[in-house]
Amino acid sequence: MHFRPLHDRVVVRRIEAEEKTSGGIIIPDTAKEKPQEGEVVAVGPGARDDSGSLVEPSVKTGDRILFGKWSGTEVKIEGEDLLIMKESDILGVIEVQAQLKQAA
Numbered sequence: 184m185h186f187r188p189l190h191d192r193v194v195v196r197r198i199e200a201e202e203k204t205s206g207g208i209i210i211p212d213t214a215k216e217k218p219q220e221g222e223v224v225a226v227g228p229g230a231r232d233d234s235g236s237l238v239e240p241s242v243k244t245g246d247r248i249l250f251g252k253w254s255g256t257e258v259k260i261e262g263e264d265l266l267i268m269k270e271s272d273i274l275g276v277i278e279v280q281a282q283l284k285q286a287a
Contacts, residue, residue, distance in 0.1 A: 186225060187225060187227070188226065188227040189227050190228070190230050190231075191227055191229055191230035191238075191240060191269055191270040191271070192227045192267055192268065192269055192270070193223055193225070193226050193227070193240070193242060193267070193268055193269070193270055194223070194224040194225040194226075194260075194265050194266070194267055195221035195223055195224060195248065195250065195255065195265065195266040195268060196221055196222050196224050196263070196265055196266075197220070197264070197266065198220045198221055198222060198247070219249055219250055219251070219252055220247065220248070220249055220250075220277070221247070221248055221250065222246070222247055222248075223242050223243065223245060223246045223247075223248060224244065224265060225244060226240050226242060226243060226244060227240065230270075240270050241270070241276075242270065242273060242276060246276050246277075247276065247279065248273050248274075248276055248277065249273070249274045249275050250266075250268060250272055250273050250274055251272055251274060254266070254272035254273075255267055255268030255272060256268070
């Protein structure tokens, strides 16, 4: 089965958070918060504006994103837990190349 989101919807796979704190304390599953970072799995074609023209989404498949704590709808597709959300629920894209250049 292949899933294709409609309009300005985005399918996101959560990126799991660290299981230890920086001090080495292990966080139990019951105390963990759901991660607010994810990877875009699929993107719809975009929304239509008032004049009817297509507005393309500003994220693409493979982007690492940050989203709101209560954003999206949790679904299970082919046994994998994913989120479907509107593009407007995405807070920003994490630029990995920029982080690597600053560290060098």
